[in-house]
Amino acid sequence: MAVANAHLTSSFTSIRLRSSDFSSVKSFPATKSHLYLLVSPRIDSTRNKNVMMCASVDGVDSITSRSFSLFGPETDYVPMPIVLIDQDTDPDATIVQLSFGDRLGALLDTMKALKDLGLDVLKGTVTTENSVTQTKFFITRLSTGRKVEDPDVLERIRLTIINKVLKYHPESSERLAMGEAFGVKPPEKKIDVEIATHIHVKEDGPRRSLLSVETADRPGLLLEIIKIMSDINVTVESAEIDTEGLVAKDRFHVNYRGAALNSSLSQVLVNCLRYYLRRPETDEESY
Known part of the structure; x- marks a missing residue:
């Protein structure tokens, strides 16, 4: 059976x-x-x-x-x-x-x-x-x-x-x-991207950092996040992609040239992600 x-x-x-x-x-x-x-x-x-x-x-x-x-x-x-x-x-x-x-x-x-x-x-x-x-x-x-x-x-x-x-x-x-x-019925309530977006970076050992991203979900979101990190030479080792209804809650193990991100690069990454993720009209052609 x-x-x-x-x-x-x-x-x-x-x-x-x-x-x-x-x-x-x-x-x-x-x-x-x-x-x-x-x-x-x-x-x-x-x-x-x-x-x-x-x-x-x-x-x-x-x-x-x-x-x-x-x-x-x-x-x-x-x-x-x-x-x-x-x-x-x-x-x-x-x-x-x-x-x-x-x-x-x-x-x-x-x-x-x-x-x-x-x-x-x-x-x-x-x-x-x-x-x-x-x-x-x-x-x-x-x-x-x-x-x-x-x-x-x-x-x-x-x-x-x-x-x-x-x-x-x-x-x-x-x-x-x-x-x-x-879908057959759109969501009754839209997610406010400004309110929904939360980004944090913390050390996860000497060789990598843990990036947590929570934001309003949309098609192509994962590619958008990966593209932003690639543009500043941050390497993604592994990821956990969690879609909960209207919200995406993603976690990435990342490094910069084999080491954890320092505070300056972490802030650059957070700023870049916050800028792009709070612009839901952004599409791949704008890259």
């Missing part, structure tokens, strides 16, 4: 999916029999949700997932969509994590979209805890077998995941900055 190592307690559910499970995407023909595994996280009066994993009995490549309500219609509450790209935790793979309340999402379609970017999905995990479902992908470049380092590819991964969230959960568009251009 395509669902391996299913672990269930009264409040925590973890499902691990092999990379071979994502080799192709097939729909469920009406003539085939199917085996359903009901995975039940903790049920309470506020989030009456279960997650069902469905797989055909004659193949592991036709697994899908869906969420459903046990006790009536779904609530109107729209949770916060979060997309996290983690370059630090795993030495060999880039980790992409998606959470959107208790909505599980379309796993295989997302996996196929990542493969279309030239990426190899090593494995995927689905974890449900306290009514929040997290989908995590471990990916590498097909061409090299190594984690993703190219900022352009990282941004394409981020936008691909967000586009899938918008496709399968159109209600998320009111909680995402991308909903302004690509």
Whole structure:
């Protein structure tokens, strides 16, 4: 069966999916029999949700997932969509994590979209805890077998995941900055870039510094930040790219010629980032 190592307690559910499970995407023909595994996280009066994993009995490549309500219609509450790209935790793979309340999402379609970017999905995990479902992908470049380092590819991964969230959960568009251009309903409240932008640099050992950037999200933001750092010869060693609804919260391990940034260069970096990030109309052509 395509669902391996299913672990269930009264409040925590973890499902691990092999990379071979994502080799192709097939729909469920009406003539085939199917085996359903009901995975039940903790049920309470506020989030009456279960997650069902469905797989055909004659193949592991036709697994899908869906969420459903046990006790009536779904609530109107729209949770916060979060997309996290983690370059630090795993030495060999880039980790992409998606959470959107208790909505599980379309796993295989997302996996196929990542493969279309030239990426190899090593494995995927689905974890449900306290009514929040997290989908995590471990990916590498097909061409090299190594984690993703190219900022352009990282941004394409981020936008691909967000586009899938918008496709399968159109209600998320009111909680995402991308909903302004690509969603069915733009966010009701816009983020004030002046207020939302926070930039900090601190030492992280003798050979590198930690840059934290929080600002209003927009397409191309990661490339913009990387370009600014490159212009002043600051090297990015690794990054954690966190999109939380309308806000981007990114962390970068950086250095200058193999050493941590001194106070003068740190201030230059902060000033440059603040100048460009507070100008949301800036596009790549203005570089």
